[in-house]
Amino acid sequence: MPYKNRCRQIQDLLLKEELDALLVTDGANRYYLSGFTGSSGYLLITTKRVSLLTDFRYLTQAKEEAPGCEIINQGQDWYDTLNRLLDEQQIKKLAFEQDHVSHTQYLRLAEKIDQCVITGKQNLVERLREKKDQIELDRMKQAAAIADEAFSRLLTELRPGIKELEVAALLEYHMRRLGSEGPAFDTIVASGIRSALPHGTAGDKKIEAGDLVVIDFGAIYQGYRSDMTRTVVMGQATPKQKAIYRLVLEAQLAGLEAIKAGQSCQQVDTVARDIIAAQGYGDNFGHSVGHGVGLHIHENPRLAQKNPLLLEKGMVVTVEPGIYLDNWGGVRIEDMVAVTENGCEIFTKTSKELIEL
Ligand SMILES: [Mn+2]
Structure with missing residues (x-):
């Protein structure tokens, strides 16, 4: 399974850039890091854990395709779920993929994520994807x-x-x-x-x-x-x-x-x-x-x-x-x-x- 290794490379990058976590919103990046092929979901990679938030339609599929991730039902409001995860792990600095977040999503993130700083990053995952295994x-x-x-x-x-x-x-x-x-x-x-x-x-x-x-x-x-x-x-x-x-x-x-x-x-x-x-x-x-x-x-x-x-x-x-x-x-x-x-x-x-x- 290549996914664990790829997530580890992201975790190394987080440490290097002094970030606590990355929220992956891009579909191709999500697939690259988890193996999950569903059309909807978010990956939260912290320095210790990889969580895949998705909705009811994909829970079974996610468990099969992404055994390396903790699969979490995103529930009614996924921002609440995200907040809970950030809280649990005491995340202080969360990076998001600024090329893959709409302005509306950004405003919502800024409004709903209350206990940590959010910061936009570019090409963290894309750079890994340039070289194929x-x-x-x-x-x-x-x-x-x-x-x-x-x-x-x-x-x-x-x-x-x-x-x-x-x-x-x-x-x-x-x-x-x-x-x-x-x-x-x-x-x-x-x-x-x-x-x-x-x-x-x-x-x-x-x-x-x-x-x-x-x-x-x-x-x-x-x-x-x-x-x-x-x-x-x-x-x-x-x-x-x-x-x-x-x-x-x-x-x-x-x-x-x-x-x-x-x-x-x-x-x-x-x-x-x-x-x-x-x-x-x-x-x-x-x-x-x-x-x-x-x-x-x-x-x-x-x-x-x-x-x-x-x-x-x-x-x-x-x-x-x-x-x-x-x-x-x-x-x-x-x-x-x-x-x-x-x-x-x-x-x-x-x-x-x-x-x-
Ligand atoms: Mn061509």
């Missing part, structure tokens, strides 16, 4: 494998005249049948001139002969997400389509090559970006090269120009340069990889040769 890596590899297989099934079904929305439905159907808990995010299927929209979610448009089709999607396996993009051509590629594709692929391969523990995020971005910029397409590549993935589809670390953070073994990131030309179309190629000591392990296995259907 073996259990997480295995799940993400499986999520990537599901997406790969779904994509190969989809390729046999793509024909001119099919709508983008149907393509998204087929992909999501295949992923579900292969064990995905749902799409990792709104599936992107952008064809023809729409492929120049970096985040063109699938629409009503029919895919026509000659279209570039950007397909960006992912699966969820045991809570963990995958992310991949392939661009295909419906029919035979034109010389320009081939040239743009080759350039994006060259940048993508260089980005992958640059990844290893100790490398800075901005350096990976630069390596890929420079290849595209050198051919005059710098302005047509307006997003960062990649991002972390995990329980969320977009997490730290971001592989971006202004991020000096050094990559560490166990981080999982995407590498996804693209070129987008208004009124013409776009190409993006994306793999998800795990950072290793000397390079990276590529979880996405689908070929990156240009696919002409």
